[in-house]
Amino acid sequence: MLLKRVNLIILISFLATVLPQTQPVFAENNLVQQLNQFLSEDPDLHGAIAGVSIRNATNGEVIYDHFGDVRLRPASNMKLLTAAAALSVLGEDYKFKTEVLIEGSVEKNILLGNLYLKGKGDPTLLKEDFDRMAAELKKLGIKKINGNLVGDDTWYDDIRYSLDLPWSDEQTYYGAQISALTASPTNDYDSGSVMIEVKPGNRQGDKAELTTTPITDFVKIINQTVTVAKDGKKKLTYEREHAKNTITITGTLPVTSKGQKEWIGVWEPTRYALALFKQSLKENGIELSGKIKKGTTPIDAKIVYTHSSIKLSELLVPFMKLSNNGHAETLVKEMGKVVTGEGSWEKGLEVMEAELAKFGINTETLVLRDGSGISHVNLVPATQLSQLLVAVQQQPWFPAFLHSLPVAGMSEKMVGGTLRSRMKTQNVKGKVFAKTGTISTVSTISGYVNTKSGQTLIFSIMLNNLMDEAKGKKIEDKLISIIASY
Template structure:
């Protein structure tokens, strides 16, 4: 009799408790969204699902299209893993249309890029070394950069002119270079250190060390109690970087990543420099062009696999990686490395995960556009569906982890949700553009549930408002 009673009543009790928990969650979130003063005049789209069954636990304007900011990268990353595969690598080739005679290459040397955003100065040096190993000491021809793997459109449709010099707005090319292992392709790192004495110019260092960019130093070192006011500007359509302002003695180094004008020529400048440093003379010009079909391959360089690239891409929210992946998907699937073809492939892949693509407006792969529009419910649907994919652990690992100080773990969440209750519990993609803040991912609750959430806050008067509100929502979820 006792067994029969338990069988009858316990499932009902379980459902009753679950219903009470959901009602409690709904009440707390509704109260927060209704009473939060910084949401007055703004729009909040919030979607919360069970990670196991995918059913909605909370939905506030979840079907309203909102600007996702860098939450757009969740869509791009999932589609890239689906289309390209987590073992996919980008290729860069060194080829020639000539022959080697008495240590002289009689012909042109081609550097053919196929989208690799991870090329460092060390890689160009290694390419030069491989040429030297072939016994070549002189190139009696031109040095030609081939970036025809993608189209020649360098900026996504809605990129603001004010973002042109920023690393997050750097031009996209099939042949490019990065200054550090963060792989901010198409940019240089500028470091500004105070001079040795009052009135001195600041010391300026550029990585990689190249004369492709010209530095105009108009800085002044001021006393320790002086004001730090450094302004860095790259002139439009040029690679002249003007640095002006004041920097106090003994102050920390000021760092800024600056996007270059024409990344193909930037990569070629580094390659030429490497060849020269290895004692290889070039008689011709350095220019761009197309590699002939009959050209012979001298060296091939492979990038790290996509599974590894996804870490700096997602953790650090790298816009250049997102746009490169969009173009690469277009090239691989439709034979054209363009935003138009890549975004078409992206939409096709999203539909496979149950995302209603008729509700989306997609303009780029990074989310920098103010015209991208996605409902929160569609992001949470994607995050639910991808859990069944073999590459899901790779995607999950690439998300920023709340409270982890290592930037390749915590990423853009390393300085948020730092209390012990959040550590290891929140893995999510952040997003910020003017008036927009977003956060979507996975959270483990106090009761042991895993929830999927998407929070998109639009029309904010201050971006910091959004982060504070998102943190409050996550706190409610963790404590469930």
């Protein structure tokens, strides 16, 4: 009898140690079964390729893999790689600088020489920042410049577009030119672009009313719009002439419409920044007698004012939440400049690749052509993205990285970002922190999800060769909902 009791105690002890281990296995098998069934049966995936990698966030263990080693186009999931590398190389407290310098002497409120504006990559410069620069010159007693206003953008090379940027994206804000000296219209910091707001006229038949932010004559707008009846169509088209800053707006706008905002990339952002600075000088009562031109700052020029940008950790929010391509490409060039002394895509991507290897990424499986993911030549396996998301959790800057990711279903723009209108059901809203990605025929999403069981899982879902990217997003949302129920 005693022996039976001992055996019973041993059996109970054994089951107590085994059952907690077998329960997740059953759940894991169920997860695998659900994901396999969904991926094999969804008609919108027929003819497409789905790369999926799911890991345990605690130990990095692969829980699920579906073509996870296949190289696929990442779209803006490339920004996960760029952000991690930039945080590692530059640091979360890194700031961009812009310098105002003078050459020559100041006599009787007149600068006898040139005024220089030297850009060092800051994508956050607003019109109000140029106002501050002009105000500082005014404090020095300068009322006239007997010389030129020279923009120095030599911090980076003079290649303005990444290697594979489509021509059709040239006028868009997300395809704007990259320069070490540039400007943004708003604090979304879409550098190298101007925002145009179109509102209906007072009466039917009137042209629409147009305003630009910032207010500038750097762009010329040809208004071919018509205000139509309240039940008419709202259809506007914007076209910027190649190699010029002439923007033609055509179409119709109902008289009761709230209007529309559009961001257009400018041609030559260095001169755009200079035009805004010249405007600020005039508004501060400083006369410029010379010309606006590009050039290199002389060694003996004197710095009279230095503007610093927000910290990289703060810039990461509009960069990642709103998927800002310009920020990504600027960070690539900045990494190249800081590490190798050359602010180019070539050197920046070399630095980025070397840094990614430190996170356990097999860089031999990657094809990196830019920092934003706009290229259709970029190739990244889903398993490498999930590996990155595991590794960065150990970095001191991880809180800033995680904070920058869009949060599912949260309506505030700088919280929900590109996920603010997605995944609003109870099991996923506020529980998914992930970077989205979209280019033609491609939809991707990678990040972290807090599951029903209280675990955090890491996922990377890459859908390529889609007929409809919108349907791809619905597929992603369904897959994440299944993962969240784990």
